[in-house]
Amino acid sequence: MSTYYYNKAKRQCLAAACLLSAALCIGGCSTIRKARILKAKQTVATLSLPKEDRYPAPKEDFPKRDTLVVKGEDGRDILIMKAMRSESGEMVATDVISAAVVTARFRNVAERSGKVDISFDVTVPRSMQDSKWQLRLQPDMHIAGKVVALDPVVITGDGFRKVQLRGYQHYQRFLSRIITDTTKLIDMHQLEVFIRRNLPQVYSFKNDTSFVSDENFASAFGVTGGMAEKHYTIGYLVRRNGRLMAKRDRMFKRFVRTPIETEGLRLDTVLRNPNQDFVYRYTQTVTARPSLKKVGVDLGGLIYEHDRKIYEIPRSDMLTFYISSLSSFVDNCDKYMTKVVERRVEESSTCQLDFDKGDWKVDPAKGDNFREIDRIKGNLSSLMENVQFDLDSIVVTATCSPEGGFRFNEGLSRKRGESVCGYFENFMKRWRDSTASQAGFVATLGGEMAKRSDPAPIRFTSRAMAQNWDGLDTLVEKDTTLTLSQKESYRRIRAVGDPDVTENLLQKEDYYPYLRNELYPRLRTVSFDFHLHRKGMVKDTVHTSVKDTTYQRGVQALRDMDYETAVNVLRPYRDYNTAVAYCATERNSSALDILRTLESSDKVDYLMAILLSRQGDERGAVEKYMSACRMNQSMVSRGNLDPEISHLIRKYGLNQDR
Numbered sequence: 001m002s003t004y005y006y007n008k009a010k011r012q013c014l015a016a017a018c019l020l021s022a023a024l025c026i027g028g029c030s031t032i033r034k035a036r037i038l039k040a041k042q043t044v045a046t047l048s049l050p051k052e053d054r055y056p057a058p059k060e061d062f063p064k065r066d067t068l069v070v071k072g073e074d075g076r077d078i079l080i081m082k083a084m085r086s087e088s089g090e091m092v093a094t095d096v097i098s099a100a101v102v103t104a105r106f107r108n109v110a111e112r113s114g115k116v117d118i119s120f121d122v123t124v125p126r127s128m129q130d131s132k133w134q135l136r137l138q139p140d141m142h143i144a145g146k147v148v149a150l151d152p153v154v155i156t157g158d159g160f161r162k163v164q165l166r167g168y169q170h171y172q173r174f175l176s177r178i179i180t181d182t183t184k185l186i187d188m189h190q191l192e193v194f195i196r197r198n199l200p201q202v203y204s205f206k207n208d209t210s211f212v213s214d215e216n217f218a219s220a221f222g223v224t225g226g227m228a229e230k231h232y233t234i235g236y237l238v239r240r241n242g243r244l245m246a247k248r249d250r251m252f253k254r255f256v257r258t259p260i261e262t263e264g265l266r267l268d269t270v271l272r273n274p275n276q277d278f279v280y281r282y283t284q285t286v287t288a289r290p291s292l293k294k295v296g297v298d299l300g301g302l303i304y305e306h307d308r309k310i311y312e313i314p315r316s317d318m319l320t321f322y323i324s325s326l327s328s329f330v331d332n333c334d335k336y337m338t339k340v341v342e343r344r345v346e347e348s349s350t351c352q353l354d355f356d357k358g359d360w361k362v363d364p365a366k367g368d369n370f371r372e373i374d375r376i377k378g379n380l381s382s383l384m385e386n387v388q389f390d391l392d393s394i395v396v397t398a399t400c401s402p403e404g405g406f407r408f409n410e411g412l413s414r415k416r417g418e419s420v421c422g423y424f425e426n427f428m429k430r431w432r433d434s435t436a437s438q439a440g441f442v443a444t445l446g447g448e449m450a451k452r453s454d455p456a457p458i459r460f461t462s463r464a465m466a467q468n469w470d471g472l473d474t475l476v477e478k479d480t481t482l483t484l485s486q487k488e489s490y491r492r493i494r495a496v497g498d499p500d501v502t503e504n505l506l507q508k509e510d511y512y513p514y515l516r517n518e519l520y521p522r523l524r525t526v527s528f529d530f531h532l533h534r535k536g537m538v539k540d541t542v543h544t545s546v547k548d549t550t551y552q553r554g555v556q557a558l559r560d561m562d563y564e565t566a567v568n569v570l571r572p573y574r575d576y577n578t579a580v581a582y583c584a585t586e587r588n589s590s591a592l593d594i595l596r597t598l599e600s601s602d603k604v605d606y607l608m609a610i611l612l613s614r615q616g617d618e619r620g621a622v623e624k625y626m627s628a629c630r631m632n633q634s635m636v637s638r639g640n641l642d643p644e645i646s647h648l649i650r651k652y653g654l655n656q657d658r
Contacts, residue, residue: 031132035303035310038128045137046123047299047316049107050281105317108641111288111325113585114561118286118321120297122153124278128313129271131159134258134304135313139282142296142318150284150297151266158272160258163306170255178244179237257307288325288561295321324641326584329603330558331576335551347383347530351376353420355524360415362423376528377427384431389532393459396421397527399468401520402506406499410466417462420526425460467499468523475519486511554581576604583607588614602632606645613644622648629655 037043109116124135137153156164261268267280286295301313354367364370383391398417400409476482476490486509493505506512554569555577566581574594582591588611595608609624625645628635636655639645649655 031130031305031310034127034130035305038303038311041127042314043125043128044314044316045125045128045135045299045301047139047297047319048121048123049104049319050119050121106320106322108646109321109323110641110643111323111327111561114288114563116286116288116292116295116321116323117283118295118297119281119283120319122280122282122299124155124280126275126277128303129155129157129278130305131157131271132163132305133157133310134160135301136304137299137301137313139297139299141284141286142298143286144292150282151264152301153266153280153282154261154268155278156268156270158270160304160306161260161270164256164258164260167256167258168260171252174244174251174255175248178248179241258304288323290325290327290559290561292323294323297321322641324638325561326580327558327561329580329607330555331580331603332555335548335573337546337548347532348527349376349379349530350525350527352522352525353416354521355416358412360412360419362419373423376424379528379530380424380428381431383530383532384428386532388535390535391458391530391532393461393531394421394424395461395463395529395531396424397463397465397529399465399471399523399525399527401523402467402469402472402499402503403516403520406466410464413466414462414464417464417526421460421462428458468525469494469499469502471523471525472515472519475522476515479519481514481518482511558584579607583611586614600627602628602635605631606635606638610642610644613648618648618651621645622652622654625654 109118118141120139122137122139124137128135134157135153135155137155139150139153141148141150266282271278284297286292296318298318299313299316302309303311303313351372353362353369353372355361356363356366362369362373364373380391383389396417398413398420400413400416402409404412473494476487479487482490489509489511490506493502493509496502496505506515550569551573554566554573557563557566557569558577558581561584563581563584567578567585567587570578570581576594576598579591579594579598582588582594592608592611592615595604595611598604605624606628609621609628612618612624613621621644625635625639625648629639639649639655
């Protein structure tokens, strides 16, 4: 190439480079200038309330009137219409005309089924959008004095995303330099030549498909495959590969300055033509609780150009959502039920006492007797000290295990019962003597000192159960050691009926030692039946009213907004609170069926207005709402909180004269 053409080509390249540099400079200056304008104007991403979708505005362009004929308090027809009060004080109909848009900063939202849906629109003005920028918007929810960060919204420019993808491409090229196939780190050709020349026996394994372990290989030829592989491994490649693997995290941070996030985002979108404002509808479901009355939401964020923060978006004005709950309609009145109180009461307790074979004397030192006796003494002491009941008598029943003859066991159990009665009679006598000495003397009406009168003695009655076969049946059925066949054998033998014959047959079975050593001792029991009466009560039965605790639990579930539990508990009562629970869980027909049977009241009529509105009966809903407002003026403002009523207020211009 001649010097002339070479210099001409060089000048053209330099000119192109200058043009490219100038274009980049112009583009960079443009984004910097836009960022400065945003800072100067303190531009924000705004939050606004979306149009309520449940009751959309009419699409007609011409004026219209909404009228409705309902029944008044005296039964006469009343014409409801959009109206305003004239100078003369009369209400005259008005046309619905287009009005200026007013951006509200609060909204009433209804809690339903324990949940509240908070919806708002995030608007990003065109001036905050640029192909080279990424907006990271962070909405925060202010709830019960705490700030809860919601899922962020990320809006990425097309140019910004291309830079991100190029970074991933550079990183992928770096990863491709890392050798993942370990055979490429070994000089396989030289390894094979070495083996073929020096170890022909080893080389013969090349075409042998049978598996040979390293241990067998080494014992046959004195060298393992691992040893040969290590000798011919290319050292510098291994070292280079290790260095590359150690640099992976550092190279990722170098090439991928702003990673593409995929987790924990509400929205991640790429804008290719930012020629208008960007609007995103954000909906967050909140679990309601009784103390939750309002929720606030605001928004802030950052703008990035590549990995550099260029603008911090100021916090937006706060939106406030006021929460209305059907739990506020709960009737807190207690419900009572009739309870029959018996004068006589019975209590029982069982202890397991050990006796010597064939003996009936109570020995506190034998086995666990001391602990069992101490427990029964505690029961007796608490009953004698009871301020509500007097102890009349105690029935003691002693039982024996089936071993031994039935007649012998019958006499033995009777003697054991009498022995236990005598033992505890002595204890109670000593306890009463000790209590009486501590009580001392009392002054009589005449001024003399007299000893306190002794309470009536407590009668002990002894009963005997020769052999506790029923108890043994229960123990065998619940036992986990006996097999099914052994239990079936036991049932077959028990069907004989005669206790002595049954015991003899059981002694021949292989599982009898287990019965005698493990189950029979648990049958030698002594049961105590305590017969008491209520102090000062003469009649055998008294009918009294007590609070219904089950009903109270259902009402509390309503207050706690645990509506499904409330429905399950209150369903049998079919009263006003049951209707509230049905209404809160959208069981509209069931709720209406109950409310129609109740006497009219402000709360009853208001709930019926909600339910009728849900079913599309606007005439009936307006009638019930107006009736509730006549009985309770606070229902006027309450109507704006529930969407089923508020749309009727707007549609028919209700409450304008209130």
